[in-house]
Amino acid sequence: MTKSQNLLEVLFYINNKKIFTARDVSDTFGISIRTAHRYLMDLSNSGVPIYTEQGRNGGYRLLKNSVLPPVTFSIDEGMAIIFAFQNLNNFQSLPFDMNYETVTQKILTLFSDETKRVIENNSKFIEYFSNRMHETKIDLKQIIEASMNNEVIEIKHNSPNKVTIRNVVPIGLYTYNGKWYMPSYDLNISDIRSFRVDRIE
Template sequence: MRLLDARKKFTARELAERFDVSVRTIQRDLDYLQQLGFPLYTEVGANGGYRVLPNRILPPLQLTEHEAFGLFMMMEYLQQVPDFPYGSIRDQLSDHYFSSLPSDVQDRISGMSEHIAFLQNHSEQSEALTTQIINAAIEKKQIRFTYASRSGRKDVEAYPIGIYYEHGYWYMPAQKGERVLLYRLDRMQELAILHYTDTSVPTLKEWLTSTDDRERTEVTVRFTDFGTRLAQSDMHFKSVKDHEWKGQVPPEEFPFMARRLIAYGPEAEVVQPEPLRELVRELLEKSLDTYRPSIT
């Protein structure tokens, strides 16, 4: 089955020679695979042979009862991410597979779903956008989109590296010139895949494991008891120890870091460096300005 799926088109004689059996044996095996649901069809003529369907329907899953429970719990979890790539097939997959299960297993799964819930914040971005970006990243193609940044809306052309999901939002690192910039998908609109390609664009895995050679500054953040508990579930500060977090941070990341620290309110204090303390102070003052009474 793996060989047929890789070759896409072949003759019975080619397969017979590959496995050192008779053509008749291969034909019996192919008939048997078709009976199992493997998506083959026959082309007649001098250049004919067997071909796997272009948009092939793969053989059904054969799971144990325990594995079936796990599959449905995973699909239940993914329902909390409505913009999940290729997510439009989730309901179809769930209904199709669920209907094929024995009634007692169906009852067990239905009962389980009444006693488990996955609650988290998420964006309302379209699933089509995440799917388009992944396809463009795989093909190393450039995309064009409109982005709502803090300075206003702007048109962007860049090469997507991939996407990742964090704290209820999808993020897309993309190569623009010599730099890799980070975009939040819920701020993107009007995406179009262009014809330009660049095979030098890294994969997401390569980018995540690459060495960042930017100049860095040591940052120290002191947390309260409650702040420490919050930080331990935050991927940026989870290495906090004895109520302090220390790390080497590029100065370009200070604005982003200051905004993350604002969310901690009085539960976190920047000890050093002074430029980061100043950024946090400015953000706090802007927040206070919002609540000061207006003078008429």
């Protein structure tokens, strides 16, 4: 790897450490202690707030929450992410707000112009087709929030044969064959049951 790549790896490493020594960096990356000191000095000179801890158990300390290491992706990783978002674009209802075009453009800004051109050209030869996902009548975010808070909710469920009012504790969401499902603990029958979300009011 290039020196800049090595420095980035060291930055990721020390950002997750409370306190560390040059020996820790040396052992982790298989480099000499002298090189470890030089890398830490280079990072410090570039603005990373690395402080020296004096004393018997001293070493280096990074000011916490002050560094957000840059995220880097390979071309294949970028293609995979864009392909995954292309899949999400088939959903008419999602438990979060997302604009496919906006997200795609934000991802592409992470790459160099040359890499961006490669990804955009490759994308022309890949297309994701699936069943158009059913639109739901309720906000999927409400189901996620109820699941996280272990809440009892009352639902009106329209099955093919009858309409029932049920008190349930949602467990989460999953999608299958173009439809959203809400696995829940059904208080009416004291058992787990999955409800098709597009049939819920």
